[in-house]
Amino acid sequence: MIKLFTYGTLQHEDIQENLFGRMLQGTPEILIGYALKKIKIEEEFGIVAYDILVETGNPEDTINGIIYEITTKELHQADLYEGFHYKRVEVNLQTNEKAWAYSAAS
Template structure:
């Protein structure tokens, strides 16, 4: 019969492996996301992206597109945050970050957000007048 210490150590040792496998499936695996054919390809060059959820956290950005970047604080007026989405609200405002990413990084972010399946990427105007992409949930 295994000792109590071994019975505790085995699940703890397996946890990093399980987390790593989940991250690989979500972020890199060719089996978990196929970009829908109806979506236009990502344009080359630099892109501004307003983020308001998990991508506000530097470790998540590093895992998703390979760097933390130099985010700027930003505000999106005319919306409120509703769980994992943005809902129009004339009196609302959502605080988040503005990221500058290249086409390859935006493609990896699209994969993370499951563009065309779970989210759509739309243009918004921030409080300071700059335009940026952001992700909104699909129905």
């Protein structure tokens, strides 16, 4: 199984059900050295602001999130869902575990 750190819409039950066909069981986790910024994305119904990870390298910057274990297929589905505004990056969590997360694409 693959570990995925989430901090936004991938934690929503309706998104998980639509994207993965199931509800994910997760564990709270903390990401260190990143901050959340807002990004505006044009959706079919207008401009929407979403959170996006930005690496700061500052150990005082932390983000609370949830880590899930997902399959390779589900990871690819999450890649498609996040789109071109986000890129998947490997991050180190407070527990020294490694996981994938979605960060700013540029």
